[in-house]
Amino acid sequence: MKQQKIRGLHRDLGYFYIGLIISFAFSGILMNHRDSWHPEKYTVETKAVTVKLPAEELISEKYAESLGKELGIDDKIRRHSVKKGTFKISFENHDVEIDMETGKGEVVAFKKTPIISHAMKLHKNTSEWWIYYSDIFGISLIVIAVTGALMIPYGKFTFKKRGLKLAVAGVVFPLLFLFLLS
Known part of the structure; x- marks a missing residue:
């Protein structure tokens, strides 16, 4: 060439x-x-919650969805997990984290960051x-x-x-x- x-x-x-x-x-x-800092979304509201969780082996996607509805979340669920004693549920516009022992946690509502x-x-x-x-x-x-x-x-x-x-x-x-x- x-x-x-x-x-x-x-x-x-x-x-x-x-x-x-x-x-x-x-x-x-x-x-x-x-x-580390979730650049894709920003927090709109954080709400403290206390719930009674079942044993870890009874936590399923169906349970995560129903708990979300119970907490007033009307989003599509993306995933759920239990790691290091914390139950986490990720929805389209909400994240939920609850301590497995105490049942105390928070619901974070967020919006997508433009651009x-x-x-x-x-x-x-x-x-x-x-x-x-x-x-x-x-x-x-x-x-x-x-x-x-x-x-x-x-x-x-x-x-x-x-x-x-x-x-x-x-x-x-x-x-x-x-x-x-x-």
Whole structure:
């Protein structure tokens, strides 16, 4: 491929995908921290509750749904769990946490955060059209990376002289984190 065509392809794909790259990066940062601060939703109201819970082995999805109705929650249930002595129920617009021993807990009502919740859907979306678009985007990122590596044909900053070492470091660095920290 001629140098001019490589530069043109690299530039045009870069321009075309710049908005999506920024959106994915923003969404990815938010997703990385979703367990600590729930960026997707904000609290509207928190209400303390006390209930009598059955034994852990009797807690089922049906029980979680009925408890939600009892607590005045008219949402679709997403999941429920009992971990470390806490019964948790997640609904579309409410979260419930109740201590298994005392029966004391809280119901948190929330709304989706505008823009942020939509951006986070970029990483969660599983519709067929989005999967194909994401695949095309992934292939385009590979093309952008390869054309970027081939753009400088001579000198001390070519891919062979400098870029290859940095590219290998870019692959090794996250692998070290995966293997050493998991």
